[in-house]
Amino acid sequence: MYLTKEVKADIFKKHGGSENNTGSTEGQVALFTHRINHLTTHLKRNHKDYNTERSLVKMVGKRRALLDYLKKKDIEKYRSLIKELGIRK
Template structure:
């Protein structure tokens, strides 16, 4: 379920300031979104996998906290990220 390194590099290149920028909130939100999407696909097939469902809820909460932080600190970047990732503005 982990992201492969090529996919991670692609996301970091798209949302980061440079190729080593893995800690910025925008990159973290994008990586979490990709992991959330993969777990959602997994749960479509394995409906009774409750441990993955709990992990999904944890990731969603973490992404929500990062989105709240980014919205507060850099609203323009926040709008750019939610538009690129096709997320709703519910924070």
């Protein structure tokens, strides 16, 4: 499995402040980015997997909504998170 407890805890520790702060917007965006990157590589190999493609589109939409919320709440955190994760917009 690509997303173990340790990987998840590491993501939240790095972006959310602590391992237990799983509700932070920054941590959730980082987790979605990790999952999106994994699904993207999967779809490059399995281009006819339409269920995964649909999941990927839904996940990108959720991440976009969280980023819009963060942009309204704190523009500096938004800019630093986008730069750190390498998200285009």
